[in-house]
Structures are given as C-alpha cells and as structure tokens.
Amino acid sequence: xxxxxxxxxxxxxxxLLIAAxxxxxxxxxLGGGPAEAETVEPVAAGTSTATLVIQNVxxxxxxxxxxxxxxxxxxxxxxTTGLSNFAHGEQVTFGALLxxxxxxxxxxxxxxxxxxxxxxxxxxxxxxxxxxxSGFTGWLQDKMLWGPLRKRRVAVLQQMVVSIGLSLALxxxxxxxxxxxxxxxTNASGGRVTFGDFYIGTQTLMSVAIAAIxxxxxxxxxxxxxxxxxxxxxxxxxxxxxxxxxxxxxxIRLVWVMSAALAGLGGILLALFDNGAGFDSGARILLLMFAxxxxxxxxxxxxxxVGALVVGVVSEVSTVVIAPDMRYASALAILIIVLLVxxxxxxxxxxxVG
Amino acid sequence: xxxxxxxxxxMFTPATAAFAIAAIGLNFHFGLTGLLNMGQAGFMLxxxxxxxxxxxxxxxxxxxxLVAMGAAMLFGLLLGWPTLKLRGDYLAIVTIAAAExxxxxxxxxxxxxxxxGSLGIKGKDYKGPLEDLSPFPDERIxxxxxxxxxxxxxxxxxxVVxxxxxxxxxxxxxxxxxxPWGRVLKGIREDEDAVRSxxxxxxxxxxxxxxxxGVIGALGGVIWAHGxxxxxxxxGRPTTFWVWTILLLGGAATVMGPVVGSVVFWAALxxxxxxxxxxxxxxxxxxxxxxxxxxxxxxxxxILLVVFxxxxxxxxxxxLAxxx
Numbered sequence: 051x052x053x054x055x056x057x058x059x060x061x062x063x064x065x066l067l068i069a070a071x072x073x074x075x076x077x078x079x080l081g082g083g084p085a086e087a088e089t090v091e092p093v094a095a096g097t098s099t100a101t102l103v104i105q106n107v108x109x110x111x112x113x114x115x116x117x118x119x120x121x122x123x124x125x126x127x128x129x130t131t132g133l134s135n136f137a138h139g140e141q142v143t144f145g146a147l148l149x150x151x152x153x154x155x156x157x158x159x160x161x162x163x164x165x166x167x168x169x170x171x172x173x174x175x176x177x178x179x180x181x182x183x184s185g186f187t188g189w190l191q192d193k194m195l196w197g198p199l200r201k202r203r204v205a206v207l208q209q210m211v212v213s214i215g216l217s218l219a220l221x222x223x224x225x226x227x228x229x230x231x232x233x234x235x236t237n238a239s240g241g242r243v244t245f246g247d248f249y250i251g252t253q254t255l256m257s258v259a260i261a262a263i264x265x266x267x268x269x270x271x272x273x274x275x276x277x278x279x280x281x282x283x284x285x286x287x288x289x290x291x292x293x294x295x296x297x298x299x300x301x302i303r304l305v306w307v308m309s310a311a312l313a314g315l316g317g318i319l320l321a322l323f324d325n326g327a328g329f330d331s332g333a334r335i336l337l338l339m340f341a342x343x344x345x346x347x348x349x350x351x352x353x354x355x356v357g358a359l360v361v362g363v364v365s366e367v368s369t370v371v372i373a374p375d376m377r378y379a380s381a382l383a384i385l386i387i388v389l390l391v392x393x394x395x396x397x398x399x400x401x402x403v404g
Numbered sequence: 405x406x407x408x409x410x411x412x413x414x415m416f417t418p419a420t421a422a423f424a425i426a427a428i429g430l431n432f433h434f435g436l437t438g439l440l441n442m443g444q445a446g447f448m449l450x451x452x453x454x455x456x457x458x459x460x461x462x463x464x465x466x467x468x469x470l471v472a473m474g475a476a477m478l479f480g481l482l483l484g485w486p487t488l489k490l491r492g493d494y495l496a497i498v499t500i501a502a503a504e505x506x507x508x509x510x511x512x513x514x515x516x517x518x519x520x521g522s523l524g525i526k527g528k529d530y531k532g533p534l535e536d537l538s539p540f541p542d543e544r545i546x547x548x549x550x551x552x553x554x555x556x557x558x559x560x561x562x563x564v565v566x567x568x569x570x571x572x573x574x575x576x577x578x579x580x581x582x583x584p585w586g587r588v589l590k591g592i593r594e595d596e597d598a599v600r601s602x603x604x605x606x607x608x609x610x611x612x613x614x615x616x617x618g619v620i621g622a623l624g625g626v627i628w629a630h631g632x633x634x635x636x637x638x639x640g641r642p643t644t645f646w647v648w649t650i651l652l653l654g655g656a657a658t659v660m661g662p663v664v665g666s667v668v669f670w671a672a673l674x675x676x677x678x679x680x681x682x683x684x685x686x687x688x689x690x691x692x693x694x695x696x697x698x699x700x701x702x703x704x705x706x707i708l709l710v711v712f713x714x715x716x717x718x719x720x721x722x723x724l725a726x727x728x
Contacts, residue, residue, distance in 0.1 A: 134493045134496065134497065161693070162688055162689070164687040164688060195707075199711065204711065206493075207440060207492055207493070208710055208714065210440075210493065210496065211648065211652070211706070211710045212706075212707050212710050212711060214442075214645055214648065214706065215645075215649075215703045215704065215705075215706030215707035215709075215710065216703065216707055217645075217703070218642065218645050218699065218700075218702060218703030218706060219700045219701075219702075219703025219704050219706075219707070220703070221642075221703075222696035222697070222699040222700035222702075222703065223696070223700050225696040226693045226696040226697055226700065229692065230692075333641070337497075337500065337501050337504055340497050340500075340501070341501065344494075344497055372514065373512050373513055373514040375508070375511070375512045375513055375514075376508050376509060376512045376514065378504070378508055379504070379505045379508035379509055379512075382501040382502070382504060382505050382508075383505060385497075385498070385501055386486065386498055386501060386502065389486050389487065389490070389494065389498060390485075390486040393486070393490050393494065
C-alpha cells in the first residue's frame with residue numbers, strides 16, 4: 051500500500067491541480083457573493099478577490115501541511131491494522147495541551163491531585179518533552195488496549211467503536227484537566243513575512259518548516275529503512291509479512307508510537323498556527339483528518355499529504371464565497387463528493403473498496 | 405434519598421424518551437442491518453429544524469411532522485446513495501461528516517434568519533401546537549415526589565406523548581424485525597453476499613433500513629426539542645456516541661434494548677454526578693469537573709461494553725452485529 055509514488059501519483063497530482071485551478075477560478079467568478087456583502091473578514095479597501103483567493107491558498111497550504119502531519123499517523127494505523135481510530139483527535143490535543151502545561155507560567159493542576167503549580171519550561175523544551183510523552187501514550191495504548199484486542203481477534207469495526215469510547219473518555223479527561231478555555235502556547239505575536247500583496251506569519255512559516263521536515267522524515271523512514279519496509283509489508287499483507295519473519299506486533303507497536311508522537315507534534319504546531327488550543331481542538335479537526343486520509347485513499351501514507359493539502363486549501367479558499375464558520379463544512383462536502391466519484395480516494399487502488 | 409429520586413426522575417424525562425427513540429432508529433441501522441451510522445445526531449437535528457422551522461413559518465403540526473420526516477428521508481437517501489455499496493467504515497465516516505455538515509450549516513451566522521445561528525430557535529416559536537393539544541390543566545401538578553407543569557415545555561403532557569411514541573416505535577420494530585423484510589435485513593447483517601445470491605437487492609434493503617431508522621431518529625429529535633430547545637451544538641458528535649452507548653448498553657438487535665439502555669444510561673449518569681458531588685471533596689474534584697468526569701465514565705463504559713459484553717444487557721451473543 052505504501053508504494054513509491056509512481057505514475058499514478060503524478061496523474062492524480064495533475065488531476066488535482068486541474069481541479070484546484072477550476073475551484074479557484076470558480077471562486078474568483080463567484081467571489082462577489084455573500085462574503086463581500088457581509089464583510090466577514092476585515093478586508094482592506096481595494097483588495098481584489100484574486101488577491102484574497104491567493105492569500106487564502108497560501109493559508110490553506112500552510113494549514114494543509116500541518117493537518118497532514120497530524121493525520122499521517124491516522125493513515126499509518128489504518129494501513130497496518132485496518133482501524134479507523136476516532137481517538138486520534140485527542141492525541142493531537144494532548145500534544146498541544148501538554149506543551150502548554152509544561153511551558154506556561156500560569157498555575158496549572160492535575161486531575162485528582164490537590165493544589166496547583168507552574169512548571170514554566172522554555173517552549174522548545176516543553177514541545178520536545180510533549181512529543182516524547184505523546185509517543186509514550188501511543189506505546190501505552192497499544193500495550194494496554196489495542197494489542198490485547200488484536201490478540202483476542204476482536205473485529206475491526208468493534209475496535210472502531212472502542213476507539214470512539216476512548217475518544218469520548220479522553221476528550222472529557224482533557225476538559226477536566228485543562229478546563230473549557232483556550233490556552234495560548236506563546237504570547238509572542240511574531241512578525242509576518244510579506245511578499246508583494248501577500249503575507250504569512252513567521253510562526254506559521256516556522257511551523258510549516260518543522261512539519262515539512264517531519265513529513266520528509268516519515269517518508270524517508272517508510273521508503274529507505276528496514277523498519278519502514280517492514281511497515282509497508284504489513285500494510286500490504288500482514289499474514290505474508292508475519293510468514294516472512296517480520297515481527298508484526300512489534301512493528302504495529304512502533305507504528306502506534308510514531309503515530310501518537312506525530313499527532314502530538316502536529317497538535318503543537320497547529321496550536322501555534324491557530325493561536326491557541328482548547329480541550330476540543332483535536333476533536334474539531336478529527337473529521338478533517340479523516341477527510342484528508344480518505345481523500346488520499348485510506349491507508350496511503352502519501353495520500354494523507356495530498357488529501358490534507360486539498361482539505362486545507364478548500365476550507366480556506368471557500369471562505370471567500372461562504373461564511374468562515376462554515377469552512378469545515380465545505381471540506382467535508384468535498385470528502386463526500388470524492389467518495390461519490392472515486393471511492394478509493396485520489397491515490398487509492400480500486401480493489402480495496404467494498 | 406434526593407439522589408435516588410433524582411435518578412428516578414431522570415429515567416422518565418422527555419430527553420430519556422428522545423434518546424430511546426433515536427436508539428430505536430439506530431437499532432434498525434445497526435442492530436438489524438449492521439450499518440454503522442455515526443450520524444444519528446444529524447438525523448435528529450434535521451428533524452428538529454424541519455419541525456421547528458415549519459411551525460414557526462405557520463404550517464400546521466401534521467405538516468411540520470411530515471417536513472421533519474421528509475428531511476430525514478432525503479438526508480438518508482443522499483448519504484446512502486454513494487456509501488451503501490462501500491465497506492462499512494466508509495458509511496461511518498460519511499455519516500459522521502454529513503452530520504457535522506448539518507451542524508456547521510445550522511449554527512452558521514449566514515442562516516441566522518432561518519436556523520437562529522448558534523443560539524438556535526427559541527421554544528416559544530415552535531412548542532405551541534403540541535402544548536395546545538394537551539388535555540392536562542395549565543398548572544403545576546404533583547404526583548408522588550414529582551412535580552411538573554401540566555402542559556408547558558418539560559411537562560407531564562410531553563412525557564405522555566414521548567413515551568407513547570417510544571411504545572409505538574417499539575411495536576413497529578418488533579413487528580418489522582420479525583417480518584420477512586426484517587429477516588432479509590438480518591441476513592444482510594450476517595452475510596451480505598449470501599442474501600445477494602438469493603436474488604435480493606441488498607443495496608435497496610440497506611437504503612430502506614437507513615431511511616426508516618433515520619426518520620425515527622428525526623422524530624426523536626422533535627421530542628428532544630420539545631423538552632429543551634433547538635440548538636445545533638447540542639447535536640454534535642457526542643450525541644451520536646451517546647446514542648450508540650445507549651444501544652450497545654441495552655443490547656443491539658433486541659426490541660427493548662434501546663429503552664433499557666436509555667433509562668439505565670441517564671439514571672446512571674445522574675447518580676454518578678450526584679454521588680461525585682456528595683462524596684468527592686471539592687479540592688479533588690471541583691464542581692466544574694463533575695460534568696466531564698461523568699462523561700469520561702461514559703466513554704470508559706462504552707469501551708468496556710464493546711470489549712467484554714458487546715451484546716449489552718439484554719442481547720444474545722450469537723446475534724452480535726459487528727461484522728466487518
């Protein structure tokens with residue numbers, strides 16, 4: 051399943067570019083619509099629709115890269131175990147909130163432990179610790195929950211409902227821990243880099259750079275290392291992989307660790323991009339991650355990247371036409387439309403469906 | 405003692421009945437047919453909007469009910485069309501996404517004149533017709549330890565209507581699940597290909613199940629709306645997950661499962677909250693944490709149920725509906 055990008059990839063990417071171009075043009079044509087009438091965003095006088103669209107494409111690509119980082123773990127887990135993990139959103143939140151917990155100078159608490167304190171580590175150190183702890187939660191989950199379920203041969207759909215229960219439990223645990231308010235990881239407003247009429251925030255630029263490096267790392271891992279090859283082998287055919295002497299269970303555990311750590315990192319970067327994180331910020335983007343993964347083709351690690359870029363651009367650019375509070379709806383609508391015409395996803399292979 | 409009476413009260417609220425109805429709908433999807441509908445809250449929300457907006461715009465009550473049912477029917481057709489031919493998890497992802505779309509659109513400021521945006525539609529705009537039908541006096545009535553208003557909002561009248569509806573849908577489920585039609589659905593749940601080889605149109609049967617369950621869910625939403633208000637964010641993903649917990653708790657594919665599940669679920673939640681408030685000191689569990697604490701236990705209960713007792717309280721392990 052995690053085959054090297056081949057001609058299919060370029061074909062699909064080409065198709066995608068055409069579709070994206072058509073979408074952007076359509077938005078340009080329709081652009082005079084509701085958005086202007088309601089001035090949903092403080093648009094400087096004289097800003098043309100074209101400028102607005104391109105600015106939104108830039109924001110969308112940035113969001114897409116970060117979303118891809120958060121979603122790639124979802125795709126890896128689906129690829130190796132067949133599980134649609136609904137608790138992945140909480141992993142994303144956990145990374146962000148743990149970073150806040152470790153780095154803030156405000157008073158923080160831990161559930162069931164009386165008293166409050168503050169740790170106040172520098173942000174970079176807090177983020178590194180948070181990613182490591184996130185990875186550990188992945189290991190723990192697989193050790194305590196998913197591994198035993200696999201051993202008992204619990205059906206995948208049953209496991210999916212378990213993950214829903216886990217998501218419900220973790221979401222409320224996170225709310226208990228951090229309350230219902232949003233927390234900012236840093237108060238520095240950062241600057242912005244402008245080029246011509248367009249801009250991108252410095253913080254966003256750095257987040258995107260870190261995400262791109264991490265994604266490249268994942269790609270190299272999957273394509274170049276022995277463990278990565280073993281991971282791909284398991285995605286293709288677990289029984290054959292086991293018969294060829296690959297230790298399926300340990301590889302899956304590794305995938306859980308990677309997936310949770312990447313989700314944590316994605317959550318931290320998204321919190322920087324989004325100016326904060328709340329107990330439900332991961333749950334909010336869970337469906338966008340699913341959309342990204344499904345769009346790219348369930349279980350295709352590289353598909354998640356393509357899908358996430360589509361979701362990011364669509365949701366941001368659509369704000370030109372529709373109100374910003376419906377932007378996620380448009381991304382989910384794209385998911386449903388793609389499933390109609392190409393159920394296997396953009397990069398998926400046909401035989402995997404139905 | 406108050407704690408027990410409170411829990412008893414929770415067992416028969418309109419909300420409990422509404423969730424039982426939604427779970428009966430889900431029982432058609434999952435219990436009978438094995439469909440993983442993760443968007444039951446979307447059906448409920450559509451029903452609420454359909455009814456409330458129709459009444460507000462001056463339609464008679466029966467027409468409003470038809471609008472609510474029609475909205476859910478269209479929604480089911482739209483969802484089932486691309487996904488019922490695909491693997492189960494596609495349906496799950498598409499239904500949950502579609503339910504979220506309904507919620508996003510409903511709470512959006514763009515449609516504030518139609519749906520009321522994130523504040524929703526106020527009760528006085530749509531509760532009138534049902535309350536006017538009430539035979540009970542227009543005052544607070546006390547029976548035993550319970551006191552409710554006779555006919556307004558969260559009333560005795562609403563309780564009577566809600567539980568009558570529950571009984572009707574139970575009857576419907578019981579009859580349909582034992583009919584030839586219901587046996588085909590169970591056959592699809594157990595082995596789709598076998599049923600297809602008997603010449604049945606599996607796709608169309610699944611579609612019928614999806615629509616019937618969805619319409620019932622929408623009516624559950626209408627009941628829920630009469631007990632509180634039409635607010636989009638009350639019908640988010642957690643609501644769908646609660647309905648699932650209720651169904652799995654009571655026992656999927658059983659007739660009484662949804663009702664038992666709903667009654668036990670809401671009573672237990674109320675008990676947990678009350679006990680936590682009474683016995684765990686404020687320094688360990690602050691009052692703001694009681695709500696998430698209770699709901700966290702719901703999640704854990706769902707995990708334990710699915711792993712250790714997937715057939716629920718009443719179910720039969722052989723009639724287990726998790727088929728990949």
